[in-house]
Amino acid sequence: MNERMRHAVRQATEAGLDGLLITPGPDLVYLTGHRPPVTERLTMLLLLAGVPGPAPTTKPALVVPALELPGDQPDLEVVAWPDGEDPYAIVAGRLRDGRHAISDSAWAMHLIALQEAAPGVRYTSMTATLPMLRAVKDEAEVALLAAAGAAADATYEQILSVRFAGRTERQVAADLARLLREHGHEQVDFTIVASGPNGANPHHDIGDRVLREGDMVVLDFGGLKDGYGSDTTRTVHVGPPSAPEQEVFDVVRAAQQAAFEAVRPGVACQEIDRVARQLIEDAGYGEFFIHRTGHGIGLTTHEPPYLVRGEERPLVPGMCFSIEPGIYLPGRFGVRIEDIVTVTETGGRRLNTTGHGLAIVG
Amino acid sequence: MNERMRHAVRQATEAGLDGLLITPGPDLVYLTGHRPPVTERLTMLLLLAGVPGPAPTTKPALVVPALELPGDQPDLEVVAWPDGEDPYAIVAGRLRDGRHAISDSAWAMHLIALQEAAPGVRYTSMTATLPMLRAVKDEAEVALLAAAGAAADATYEQILSVRFAGRTERQVAADLARLLREHGHEQVDFTIVASGPNGANPHHDIGDRVLREGDMVVLDFGGLKDGYGSDTTRTVHVGPPSAPEQEVFDVVRAAQQAAFEAVRPGVACQEIDRVARQLIEDAGYGEFFIHRTGHGIGLTTHEPPYLVRGEERPLVPGMCFSIEPGIYLPGRFGVRIEDIVTVTETGGRRLNTTGHGLAIVG
Numbered sequence: 001m002n003e004r005m006r007h008a009v010r011q012a013t014e015a016g017l018d019g020l021l022i023t024p025g026p027d028l029v030y031l032t033g034h035r036p037p038v039t040e041r042l043t044m045l046l047l048l049a050g051v052p053g054p055a056p057t058t059k060p061a062l063v064v065p066a067l068e069l070p071g072d073q074p075d076l077e078v079v080a081w082p083d084g085e086d087p088y089a090i091v092a093g094r095l096r097d098g099r100h101a102i103s104d105s106a107w108a109m110h111l112i113a114l115q116e117a118a119p120g121v122r123y124t125s126m127t128a129t130l131p132m133l134r135a136v137k138d139e140a141e142v143a144l145l146a147a148a149g150a151a152a153d154a155t156y157e158q159i160l161s162v163r164f165a166g167r168t169e170r171q172v173a174a175d176l177a178r179l180l181r182e183h184g185h186e187q188v189d190f191t192i193v194a195s196g197p198n199g200a201n202p203h204h205d206i207g208d209r210v211l212r213e214g215d216m217v218v219l220d221f222g223g224l225k226d227g228y229g230s231d232t233t234r235t236v237h238v239g240p241p242s243a244p245e246q247e248v249f250d251v252v253r254a255a256q257q258a259a260f261e262a263v264r265p266g267v268a269c270q271e272i273d274r275v276a277r278q279l280i281e282d283a284g285y286g287e288f289f290i291h292r293t294g295h296g297i298g299l300t301t302h303e304p305p306y307l308v309r310g311e312e313r314p315l316v317p318g319m320c321f322s323i324e325p326g327i328y329l330p331g332r333f334g335v336r337i338e339d340i341v342t343v344t345e346t347g348g349r350r351l352n353t354t355g356h357g358l359a360i361v362g
Numbered sequence: 363m364n365e366r367m368r369h370a371v372r373q374a375t376e377a378g379l380d381g382l383l384i385t386p387g388p389d390l391v392y393l394t395g396h397r398p399p400v401t402e403r404l405t406m407l408l409l410l411a412g413v414p415g416p417a418p419t420t421k422p423a424l425v426v427p428a429l430e431l432p433g434d435q436p437d438l439e440v441v442a443w444p445d446g447e448d449p450y451a452i453v454a455g456r457l458r459d460g461r462h463a464i465s466d467s468a469w470a471m472h473l474i475a476l477q478e479a480a481p482g483v484r485y486t487s488m489t490a491t492l493p494m495l496r497a498v499k500d501e502a503e504v505a506l507l508a509a510a511g512a513a514a515d516a517t518y519e520q521i522l523s524v525r526f527a528g529r530t531e532r533q534v535a536a537d538l539a540r541l542l543r544e545h546g547h548e549q550v551d552f553t554i555v556a557s558g559p560n561g562a563n564p565h566h567d568i569g570d571r572v573l574r575e576g577d578m579v580v581l582d583f584g585g586l587k588d589g590y591g592s593d594t595t596r597t598v599h600v601g602p603p604s605a606p607e608q609e610v611f612d613v614v615r616a617a618q619q620a621a622f623e624a625v626r627p628g629v630a631c632q633e634i635d636r637v638a639r640q641l642i643e644d645a646g647y648g649e650f651f652i653h654r655t656g657h658g659i660g661l662t663t664h665e666p667p668y669l670v671r672g673e674e675r676p677l678v679p680g681m682c683f684s685i686e687p688g689i690y691l692p693g694r695f696g697v698r699i700e701d702i703v704t705v706t707e708t709g710g711r712r713l714n715t716t717g718h719g720l721a722i723v724g
């Protein structure tokens with residue numbers, strides 16, 4: 001059992017769990033490095049917990065389709081099931097009755113079959129029970145996130161010189177995707193180009209609106225580079241902004257900065273949200289900041305910790321998350337500025353380092 | 363309610379279901395065209411069923427995060443929930459007790475929360491209850507699958523002229539991915555290059571093995587073009603094959619052809635598998651054909667119908683699936699040949715049309 005598995009078993013035991021059921025995706029990558037395809041065929045890592053003291057010395061079982069045998073896994077007992085055999089019976093035969101947490105993104109199809117095969121087991125989700133399992137990154141992970149952030153930064157620097165006016169959101173988004181790939185992203189998850197009134201919808205993706213002089217344009221883009229996420233937002237303007245546009249922009253910029261400066265170990269996650277929100281409220285735009293201030297990032301682009309009201313857990317060195325306040329004025333425009341930030345021993349460090357000024361594009 | 367929703371409600375009612383719970387992914391695209399991101403925020407379409415006769419005239423509800431409001435959805439009642447509200451309580455308040463099928467890939471996190479919020483509802487998976495919901499494609503869908511197949515075919519034609527000998531599997535796989543994108547794929551799902559002994563593992567993906575003269579090489583690649591899947595396999599040889607290699611290849615080729623010729627409406631899915639398997643068994647290689655003969659394809663690259671022993675449902679015109687027999691000789695090499703095939707009124711039509719001969723590459 002490797003160190004991450006031992007850590008997971010300890011955390012699970014402290015949380016009153018009897019085991020963890022890990023399916024393909026970020027939890028499995030984190031614990032084993034194994035990246036099988038996500039398919040209708042069940043793959044599941046079984047980590048038994050619930051016994052205080054040192055972690056057990058027996059190897060955790062990885063139940064896998066015989067067609068998808070993983071490479072060398074010295075820490076695991078690989079249990080292969082051939083097409084035609086019932087993988088749920090195999091898993092059920094290895095579980096004790098009791099409470100188990102299952103990966104958030106495990107397929108409902110698999111969970112339902114397991115509930116039928118092991119009716120004495122109670123299930124909870126990782127996010128409900130162990131939300132912070134992957135939240136504190138080690139040095140190697142922070143370095144990977146910094147490299148993904150640097151690639152996103154290089155993308156932003158280069159997008160500033162493409163043509164905006166007269167082209168569609170979709171065309172600029174294609175440029176962003178191409179640049180992210182050129183800078184080493186193996187996966188592009190989102191390339192939001194939200195121009196003019198479209199910017200007032202914080203999750204507007206892209207459309208066929210043609211950009212024109214006078215548009216505020218929210219660019220929010222990211223994906224995975226070497227397995228770790230990038231996610232950055234800059235708001236640019238086609239030609240010079242109006243005074244009211246600049247004013248709104250400056251409020252968001254100040255909120256992002258204030259939230260960043262509030263980052264240090266021991267501060268509650270919700271405090272970062274409160275600081276950004278307070279500043280925007282004080283400027284009179286509180287009702288137009290309609291989402292949480294940030295989310296964790298790592299092997300996925302959205303994960304705990306969430307910087308949101310009610311999240312009382314403290315920041316811990318190594319946590320990595322977005323700080324992304326925004327103001328959205330219906331029918332007019334939106335502004336959002338987002339950096340990935342990591343918690344250090346003394347404060348915060350930005351993993352996106354391009355300037356926060358309102359860039360003018362052509 | 364559109365025609366696909368009415369069809370789904372009819373099928374659900376006939377299957378004894380009281381409703382369908384559809385989450386982002388292929389089911390939701392199929393029924394609504396809506397493609398929201400898959401996130402920790404619940405999006406769910408509720409289709410009530412269980413009342414025989416005409417489908418109800420009330421609009422189905424689409425429960426969505428307020429941040430992710432869909433575009434125009436005249437067939438739906440859009441129920442938006444803001445950050446901080448409990449979406450599971452909203453869904454639970456609209457469900458009758460009774461049996462509901464939920465999308466296969468719905469997140470376990472969402473299902474568990476819903477089970478707690480609506481304890482009187484019983485859940486089953488779409489695959490367990492309505493596996494054939496999306497299996498019969500309409501003309502427009504077959505045309506999209508044919509276009510995706512043609513793009514994969516163009517990729518194959520061009521990969522034949524790249525250098526194989528002296529380059530790694532990973533490098534050839536990158537060529538395949540690039541070509542698929544150049545031919546219009548927005549998503550590349552797999553680019554398997556399994557050379558020499560690696561070919562004996564049917565799900566070997568890629569590695570750093572350097573290809574060399576004398577290698578049999580399995581190329582299995584596909585993804586999504588305009589939302590519909592491609593998936594094709596050709597086996598090529600670096601330089602001339604040996605007589606035993608050619609013999610194994612010819613058996614697989616004959617099995618693929620025989621299985622294709624067995625396709626016609628009314629034949630059981632498992633019969634296509636049986637025909638391919640019989641031919642390979644008769645040639646003495648039965649123990650080395652270690653997977654099912656095929657799987658459906660559409661909005662995903664793996665879906666019902668499955669051509670596998672035990673699947674007694676009949677082929678219906680419009681079904682689209684792979685036919686992909688293979689022989690895997692441990693420590694030596696593998697051969698697989700795969701086309702996507704659609705069922706017509708009188709037989710089958712291939713959606714991959716490149717030649718089946720053993721191409722020699724350099």
